[in-house]
Structures are given as structure tokens and as C-alpha cells.
Amino acid sequence: MILLVMLHEEENRLSFFVDPNWRNAANQADQQEVGPLIRDFITYADFNPRALFKRLCGLNFGPLVTAAVDNVAADPSSVLARFPDFVELRQGTTGREC
Numbered sequence: 001m002i003l004l005v006m007l008h009e010e011e012n013r014l015s016f017f018v019d020p021n022w023r024n025a026a027n028q029a030d031q032q033e034v035g036p037l038i039r040d041f042i043t044y045a046d047f048n049p050r051a052l053f054k055r056l057c058g059l060n061f062g063p064l065v066t067a068a069v070d071n072v073a074a075d076p077s078s079v080l081a082r083f084p085d086f087v088e089l090r091q092g093t094t095g096r097e098c
Contacts (some may be wrong), residue, residue: 001025004038004064005083007076008053014045017086030063037064042089 003022007015018038023031044052059066080086 002083003034005079005086006041006053006056007079008049009076012049014049014053016042016045016089017080017083018089019083019085020087021085026063033062034064037061038089 001019001022003019003025005017007017009015016038022034026034041052041056057066
């Protein structure tokens with residue numbers, strides 16, 4: 001299951017998009033780990049987006065594993081078109097998304 005899409009934009013900014021229904025496919029233990037971890041990603045992205053992007057491209061932590069890394073510099077919207085229900089996460093996100 002793909003639950004998070006991360007885009008690294010030219011101006012050294014990371015954008016995160018999450019499946020708002022990811023909890024329906026995750027067990028309770030994974031939910032307790034993944035939600036806070038995603039919130040940490042968003043916070044850390046403000047301080048060092050390049051380093052975070054590099055680390056997440058090779059992520060293998062518990063239930064989270066990076067499945068694919070693509071260069072979509074020409075048209076990042078083509079990636080998001082494949083995930084129309086995903087919502088963008090921003091700093092301060094605390095609700096159901098995470």
C-alpha cells in the first residue's frame with residue numbers, strides 16, 4: 001500500500017501527500033508508529049529538506065519502506081494525478097491524516 005508521496009521541488013522544498021484512509025489498512029501498532037513519524041518528517045523538512053529527502057529515499061523503518069524513487073522534475077503533477085484522493089500535509093498537521 002502506498003500511503004505517502006513526497007515531492008522534492010527545485011526550490012529545496014519538500015511536499016508530503018498522504019492517503020487519508022491509510023489507517024484502514026494498517027494495524028494498531030503500525031498506526032501508533034507511522035502517524036508520529038510522518039509528523040516528524042514534516043517538521044524536519046523545514047530545517048533540512050535535502051538531507052531528509054536523501055534519507056527517505058532509502059527508508060526501511062518498521063512498516064515504512066521506500067518503494068520507488070522517480071525523477072519527475074518535468075511534471076510533478078503527473079505523480080499526484082495517480083493519487084487523486086491524497087491530501088497535502090503541512091506543518092502543524094495533527095488530525096486524521098497523520
